[in-house]
Amino acid sequence: MAHPLLNHIQALATTTSGVNFLAGQFNSYFKGFQMNMNKMKTSAQQGFTLIELMIVVAIIGILAAIAIPSYTDYVAKAKATHAVSSISGQKIKIGEKYYVSGVLSCTDSSGSDIPNCTGLGILAFTYDGITSTITPTEPGTIGANITWTCVITGTGAKPIKGCSV
Secondary structure, three states, X not given: OOOHHHHHHHHHHOOHHHHXXXXXXXXXXXXXXXXXXXXXXXXXXXXXXXXXXXXXXXXXXXHHHHHHHHHHHHHHHHHXXXXXXXXXXXXXXXXXXXXXXXXXXXXXXXXXXXXXXXXXXXXXXXXOOEEEEEEEEOOOOOOOOOXXXXXXXXXXXXXXXXXXX
């Protein structure tokens, strides 16, 4: 069984005046629909609101407040690590000379000068304003190991594992 409204529309469609009436109703409905779509397009193209932009700026500010100090610490620790690693290999030469001759010095067992060495086997190297100094201490007993002290100095120096500031 058909819906009563559908029966009424079918009855109107069979007459000329009914067809004109239905066409007019369809056109007016369609024009209203087009106007609503145009309004939706213009409102969608307005862009971001002020509050949305303020929220984005606040989030970026918070991220920057966290990231900049972390990056600064990272760079300072990287400089200190570079300064220490540049001279750490020389400790072997100083230790070898000590166990061969019993003296802490800046010449290796073959008599060659050890780079970045001053005084009694003290190693020092500066990289980009950060200076690392590694100082040997003679063992108290024969056959014991040399102990090494690492100190980092300079503007913005940060401690790294095994070294103090």
